[in-house]
Amino acid sequence: MTYFSGLSPQFRSVLENDRIPTCDFLEAAKNVPLTFELFGAFFTPIKSDIHGNITKLKEHYDRNPSQFEYLDQLIQHEIKMKTTRAKNSATDALLWLNRGMNYLCHFVRIFIEEHRAGTANESIVNALGVAYERTLKPYHGWVTQRLTSLMWRAAPYRSVCMRSWALGSDDPSLHDQVITDMELFMTRLSTNVEAIDRLYDQFGLDSAK
Numbered sequence: 001m002t003y004f005s006g007l008s009p010q011f012r013s014v015l016e017n018d019r020i021p022t023c024d025f026l027e028a029a030k031n032v033p034l035t036f037e038l039f040g041a042f043f044t045p046i047k048s049d050i051h052g053n054i055t056k057l058k059e060h061y062d063r064n065p066s067q068f069e070y071l072d073q074l075i076q077h078e079i080k081m082k083t084t085r086a087k088n089s090a091t092d093a094l095l096w097l098n099r100g101m102n103y104l105c106h107f108v109r110i111f112i113e114e115h116r117a118g119t120a121n122e123s124i125v126n127a128l129g130v131a132y133e134r135t136l137k138p139y140h141g142w143v144t145q146r147l148t149s150l151m152w153r154a155a156p157y158r159s160v161c162m163r164s165w166a167l168g169s170d171d172p173s174l175h176d177q178v179i180t181d182m183e184l185f186m187t188r189l190s191t192n193v194e195a196i197d198r199l200y201d202q203f204g205l206d207s208a209k
Contacts, residue, residue, distance in 0.1 A: 002174065003038075003165040004181035007031045011188040018195040020071045022061050025192065029054050032101055038164050039155055045147070050100040056093035072199055079203060095206055098196045099136055105193055106131035108186040115179055122157040
């Protein structure tokens with residue numbers, strides 16, 4: 001078993017018409033900040049932001065679980081009530097949660113590509129930086145961008161990450177399993193990210209893209 005195969009619950013496949021069950025999604029999303037936690041204390045701001053948005057969405061969902069069984073129902077309700085841009089809205093919380101998940105997707109994808117291409121080195125700064133450029137950077141101001149670049153310098157080495165994800169093992173064969181399990185995690189996560197993007201595009205809202 002690896003860190004990624006042991007995550008429970010896992011993200012589920014998106015249902016017909018891009019519907020995502022709210023409760024199942026939020027439970028699976030709780031694993032995202034835990035994954036950032038493995039990178040060390042400097043990544044606490046990202047972890048806290050993701051956790052905060054999950055909490056906001058859960059609060060909205062708990063007000064009427066039957067009415068908000070699916071994520072799109074939360075968004076459509078706020079569109080109807082004209083509260084999508086209100087402070088602590090579900091629309092804004094899901095938007096930023098999805099952007100954070102998209103960042104993790106891109107990082108994992110690059111990490112895997114470097115490993116399989118044989119171009120990986122001990123530093124994961126390149127993977128973190130490229131993923132940031134492709135996802136979060138356009139939505140951050142100059143100060144946040146500078147603080148983020150400082151976080152990368154405190155990132156653990158690739159071997160430390162692999163050992164953590166292999167649950168403390170240095171067995172090379174288990175490291176190959178880590179990559180396989182990472183890819184499955186990324187596929188499930190990215191499927192949800194893309195479905196949420198399409199939801200926001202459908203209603204003319206901002207998205208993670």
